[in-house]
Amino acid sequence: MSLPLDRTAELLQSSAEHLVLVAVTMAIAASVGIPLGVWLHRHPRVGRWILGLTGVTQTIPSLALFGFLIPLHLAIGGVVLVGGIGPRTAIAVLVLYALLPVVRNTVTGLQSVDPRVREAGLAMGLTPSQLFWKVELPLAWKIILAGLRVATIATVGSATVAAAIDAGGLGKFIFRGLRMNDHGLILMGALPSAAIALLLDSLFGGLERLRIPTGSRLARPVRPAMRAAVPVLAALACFLGWRVGGFPGSPRQPVRVVVGAKDFTEQLLLGEWVAQTLEREPGLEVVRRFDLGGNLAHDALIAGDIDVYVEYTGTAWMAILREAYRPGASDMVARVRGAYRERFGIEVLEPLGFDDSFALLVRADTAKALPKRTFSAAIPQARGWRAAFGHDFLVRADGYPGLARTYGLQLAESPREMDLALTYQALVGGQVELIAGNATDGMISRFGLVQLEDDRHFFPPYEAVPVVRHDALRRVPRLRSLLEGLAGGLDRRTMRLLNDAVDHRHREPREVIREHLTAGRP
Amino acid sequence: MESPLVFRDVSYRLPDGRRLLEGLDLELGVGQTLVLLGRSGCGKTTTMKLINRLLEPTGGRIEVEGRSTLEWDIIALRRRIGYVLQDAGLFPHWTVRENVGLVPGLLGWEPERIQARVDELLEMLGLDPVVHAGRYPEALSGGQRQRVGIARALAADPAILLLDEPFSALDPITRRGLQAEFRALVHRLGKTMVLVTHDIREARALAHQVVLLHEGRAVFQGAPGRLESSDHPEVRAFLACLEDEGSVEDLT
Numbered sequence: 001m002s003l004p005l006d007r008t009a010e011l012l013q014s015s016a017e018h019l020v021l022v023a024v025t026m027a028i029a030a031s032v033g034i035p036l037g038v039w040l041h042r043h044p045r046v047g048r049w050i051l052g053l054t055g056v057t058q059t060i061p062s063l064a065l066f067g068f069l070i071p072l073h074l075a076i077g078g079v080v081l082v083g084g085i086g087p088r089t090a091i092a093v094l095v096l097y098a099l100l101p102v103v104r105n106t107v108t109g110l111q112s113v114d115p116r117v118r119e120a121g122l123a124m125g126l127t128p129s130q131l132f133w134k135v136e137l138p139l140a141w142k143i144i145l146a147g148l149r150v151a152t153i154a155t156v157g158s159a160t161v162a163a164a165i166d167a168g169g170l171g172k173f174i175f176r177g178l179r180m181n182d183h184g185l186i187l188m189g190a191l192p193s194a195a196i197a198l199l200l201d202s203l204f205g206g207l208e209r210l211r212i213p214t215g216s217r218l219a220r221p222v223r224p225a226m227r228a229a230v231p232v233l234a235a236l237a238c239f240l241g242w243r244v245g246g247f248p249g250s251p252r253q254p255v256r257v258v259v260g261a262k263d264f265t266e267q268l269l270l271g272e273w274v275a276q277t278l279e280r281e282p283g284l285e286v287v288r289r290f291d292l293g294g295n296l297a298h299d300a301l302i303a304g305d306i307d308v309y310v311e312y313t314g315t316a317w318m319a320i321l322r323e324a325y326r327p328g329a330s331d332m333v334a335r336v337r338g339a340y341r342e343r344f345g346i347e348v349l350e351p352l353g354f355d356d357s358f359a360l361l362v363r364a365d366t367a368k369a370l371p372k373r374t375f376s377a378a379i380p381q382a383r384g385w386r387a388a389f390g391h392d393f394l395v396r397a398d399g400y401p402g403l404a405r406t407y408g409l410q411l412a413e414s415p416r417e418m419d420l421a422l423t424y425q426a427l428v429g430g431q432v433e434l435i436a437g438n439a440t441d442g443m444i445s446r447f448g449l450v451q452l453e454d455d456r457h458f459f460p461p462y463e464a465v466p467v468v469r470h471d472a473l474r475r476v477p478r479l480r481s482l483l484e485g486l487a488g489g490l491d492r493r494t495m496r497l498l499n500d501a502v503d504h505r506h507r508e509p510r511e512v513i514r515e516h517l518t519a520g521r522p
Numbered sequence: 523m524e525s526p527l528v529f530r531d532v533s534y535r536l537p538d539g540r541r542l543l544e545g546l547d548l549e550l551g552v553g554q555t556l557v558l559l560g561r562s563g564c565g566k567t568t569t570m571k572l573i574n575r576l577l578e579p580t581g582g583r584i585e586v587e588g589r590s591t592l593e594w595d596i597i598a599l600r601r602r603i604g605y606v607l608q609d610a611g612l613f614p615h616w617t618v619r620e621n622v623g624l625v626p627g628l629l630g631w632e633p634e635r636i637q638a639r640v641d642e643l644l645e646m647l648g649l650d651p652v653v654h655a656g657r658y659p660e661a662l663s664g665g666q667r668q669r670v671g672i673a674r675a676l677a678a679d680p681a682i683l684l685l686d687e688p689f690s691a692l693d694p695i696t697r698r699g700l701q702a703e704f705r706a707l708v709h710r711l712g713k714t715m716v717l718v719t720h721d722i723r724e725a726r727a728l729a730h731q732v733v734l735l736h737e738g739r740a741v742f743q744g745a746p747g748r749l750e751s752s753d754h755p756e757v758r759a760f761l762a763c764l765e766d767e768g769s770v771e772d773l774t
Contacts, residue, residue, distance in 0.1 A: 114614075116607055119607070120612070120613070123600055123607075124605065124624055125598070125628055138615050139615055
């Protein structure tokens with residue numbers, strides 16, 4: 001696989017970020033985990049408890065942990081330690097995962113020291129601290145080192161998840177590759193990550209073969225220096241972690257605007273659209289924080305890590321505000337806006353011009369035979385249709401079951417269940433006459449499909465709306481008018497074409513938007 | 523001259539109230555050997571650990587060189603007492619030289635003096651310093667490890683030498699050889715010693731004074747020659763073993 005030059009540079013940069021994530025994580029995990037293990041070994045009752053607890057944290061999915069930590073601004077003396085998006089939170093999560101093997105092996109290692117040897121040490125007149133530094137620690141060291149090794153290798157793997165909260169590293173390529181279904185990109189992230197893991201593993205292999213020469217200089221005070229080194233190293237690791245955590249820049253400076261985006265193609269395009277529009281304004285500095293998984297973009301907005309991103313009214317209403325949608329409800333934008341102001345102090349701006357809700361799709365020839373392109377008008381003919389749906393759509397109350405009830409839909413046979421992407425193939429190939437996709441899927445325009453209008457408003461509207469922090473609007477007076485200038489600027493058809501350019505033609509969102517902004521609109 | 527070791531009505535109970543030692547009195551002269559005899563679990567090792575304060579008495583008083591063990595600085599006390607464990611208890615991550623040089627090192631001896639002392643002790647115990655000093659315990663035989671254990675205990679010329687069943691983990695042939703050598707060494711050094719054993723033959727060969735413990739109490743106390751005249755059932759049982767063991771060893 002030969003890469004263009006800029007890709008090579010990006011790969012090196014990401015590998016370096018990845019290594020730094022792992023190094024900082026392990027420095028903290030070791031300087032916390034080993035002393036913790038020593039303490040737990042001396043307090044076995046608490047030990048069992050804490051080991052169980054660290055075991056439990058390992059079973060929490062990392063995205064869930066991110067979700068807990070992002071809104072949690074934990075600061076000491078104005079220095080944010082944990083919280084928000086970026087490397088700091090990622091490292092906090094990675095440290096939690098790395099702790100168990102380090103702590104457990106420290107306890108196991110100390111337990112493995114022969115009690116007769118410990119007793120001999122005491123009987124010879126070693127002080128408790130001499131016994132620890134000269135006998136117990138050196139004898140437990142191999143097992144402790146093995147724990148560090150396991151934790152390090154695992155961290156190399158789990159650090160790829162850090163990309164979900166904009167912490168950089170090789171995960172960027174993997175996430176991007178998964179999204180664009182591009183195996184080359186996935187490998188670009190996975191192979192270097194595997195190489196780093198192998199490299200570090202052999203490094204530890206070499207370390208384990210070294211015998212620690214603690215015995216030969218018994219009388220001389222070498223050990224106190226080592227003892228002093230531990231807190232120094234710990235402080236260094238924390239400082240480094242904090243510095244590294246700081247690299248993406250703070251959103252608090254007056255002319256800087258941080259634009260966020262979720263982790264799928266359309267969101268990256270919308271993020272770019274907002275970012276590049278703002279960048280055209282002189283004196284405005286734009287920071288991008290894209291690829292935020294799940295509802296992390298909302299958490300980041302609340303936490304003040306980003307100033308603006310594009311949300312969908314349906315997601316805002318149901319997933320974030322946790323309100324129920326009543327089919328036919330009108331003016332969702334106004335309802336969401338009111339609730340956002342009241343609950344979050346977040347401003348919801350005017351819609352961008354397209355609705356990314358569920359779309360009922362048919363082939364052009366099927367559409368031609370209909371009197372109108374609405375779903376109501378299609379019901380009489382649908383008795384002869386076959387349909388294929390994705391699993392979600394098939395079982396959700398706001399999917400097929402509710403749809404069939406609302407419209408009185410009856411099909412020729414019960415709908416088939418298949419992968420969403422495959423339903424398009426089935427429709428184009430003439431095996432079915434009806435599928436349900438997302439209204440802005442690039443495949444709709446590529447295959448010349450027709451969307452039947454949901455004229456009874458069964459599906460909640462997913463209008464794309466910029467959501468922005470009030471303090472950002474106050475801080476940057478031009479921001480409101482710039483963002484309002486986006487209203488109505490993207491219709492459904494344009495959005496499909498833009499999505500297709502990225503998903504199908506594998507072009508970079510940044511390029512696609514740049515072209516669109518220079519060629520398309522003034 | 524002051525007695526190196528005195529027990530005055532010493533008792534030891536576990537926190538749950540179980541008695542491991544009850545009302546032991548004894549006094550040991552300089553250069554004398556005390557043998558603690560008894561079955562497993564009779565309180566021999568407990569008695570030993572009370573001397574170097576790995577345990578502290580719950581009743582009575584133990585004096586080492588005229589001072590209660592509780593008045594000693596615990597670290598100084600332990601460095602003043604040599605200790606040989608059943609399976610040597612050598613530090614596996616240190617060489618023979620590092621093991622033997624431990625206590626002199628802790629006491630701040632000059633490196634040259636430690637070096638010379640280690641060489642001297644290894645030779646005294648029949649090990650060639652050139653060959654063995656650089657080895658790790660895993661590279662030694664059981665008998666060699668025990669020799670190193672004794673050398674380590676003697677290194678800083680302790681006031682008292684404690685030996686907890688030092689030869690019991692060895693095979694019978696090695697054991698007999700080492701016991702004989704050890705007897706010769708003891709006579710030459712004239713060390714004050716406490717030896718824990720369940721081997722009555724060893725007891726009779728080395729002891730100036732024998733204490734036979736049974737369920738935490740001394741059921742016999744005195745010169746080894748008087749063992750035969752005791753009619754306590756536990757003493758008789760031990761003497762009977764001696765006859766059995768003798769006949770078994772004659773067969774082999």
